[in-house]
Amino acid sequence: MIDTVRAALLRIFDLGGPVVILLGALSILVAAVILYKLWQFAAAGVGRHKALREAVEAWDMGNRMAARRHLDASRSYLRPVVAMALDGQLDAERLGAEAEARFARLESGLRLLDSIAQLAPLLGLFGTVLGMISAFQALQDAGAQVDPSLLAGGIWVALLTTAVGLAVAMPTALVLSWFEGRMDAERVLAQKALRTILAPAGQVEVATPPVRSAVHA
Numbered sequence: 001m002i003d004t005v006r007a008a009l010l011r012i013f014d015l016g017g018p019v020v021i022l023l024g025a026l027s028i029l030v031a032a033v034i035l036y037k038l039w040q041f042a043a044a045g046v047g048r049h050k051a052l053r054e055a056v057e058a059w060d061m062g063n064r065m066a067a068r069r070h071l072d073a074s075r076s077y078l079r080p081v082v083a084m085a086l087d088g089q090l091d092a093e094r095l096g097a098e099a100e101a102r103f104a105r106l107e108s109g110l111r112l113l114d115s116i117a118q119l120a121p122l123l124g125l126f127g128t129v130l131g132m133i134s135a136f137q138a139l140q141d142a143g144a145q146v147d148p149s150l151l152a153g154g155i156w157v158a159l160l161t162t163a164v165g166l167a168v169a170m171p172t173a174l175v176l177s178w179f180e181g182r183m184d185a186e187r188v189l190a191q192k193a194l195r196t197i198l199a200p201a202g203q204v205e206v207a208t209p210p211v212r213s214a215v216h217a
Contacts, residue, residue: 019127019161026116026123027168033109034175044077044106046182049189052076056193059086060200077102078190085197092198099190103183110179117173124165131158 041047055070071082081098089095135155 017127017130017161019123019130020164023120023123023127023161023164023168026120030113030116030168030172033113037109037179040106041179041182045075046077046106046186049074049076049078052078052082052193053189055082055086056196060196062200077106078186078193081190082193082197085194090198092194095194095198096191099187099194103187103190106186107183110176110183113172113176113179117169117176120165120169120172121162122165124162124169127161127165128158131155131161134158 051070051074055067055074058064058066058070067086071079071086074082076082078099081095081102084098085095132155135158
């Protein structure tokens with residue numbers, strides 16, 4: 001089975017030329033980046049914020065001790081940012097910058113996937129154009145003894161690079177969209193958590209008695 005797949009891949013590379021080899025290298029790079037990002041997301045606990053949510057909800061209801069207890073049990077990468085807010089950091093911009101710094105680490109590599117998703121179809125088209133040029137040159141060299149199979153064979157080989165380019169680009173774009181969707185959800189969660197901590201609904205405001213002016217006799 002493995003030998004059959006290997007032979008098929010080698011045949012595709014032989015037919016497609018250097019463009020297909022380049023696309024094959026890009027596909028290996030994409031697979032490596034995707035596996036690394038999946039590991040990074042799992043290690044950071046992306047999407048697993050149950051204890052963090054419970055801490056924010058407890059703080060919102062005014063239960064400070066329960067909020068601290070839930071936060072201590074959290075393994076979320078956003079825990080240090082929430083802890084800063086609970087410890088009295090009231091600068092929303094500072095807290096937002098701390099959260100963005102953590103988002104930036106999780107988003108590293110996504111721009112590369114985006115570039116490959118856009119570049120792979122263009123490389124495939126470029127290989128097709130080169131293949132068509134070679135096919136028509138062979139047709140011209142044949143002169144009067146034109147063999148239609150020669151042109152047809154050159155065309156399908158040329159179109160092979162476009163198919164390989166699309167095969168690389170489509171799954172890359174799909175996975176990239178999934179990663180970006182997860183990061184958008186993480187930003188919404190962080191923004192809601194920080195705003196809730198800075199302005200909790202359970203905060204009791206102590207009314208300041210009106211100051212009575214002295215009455216002069």
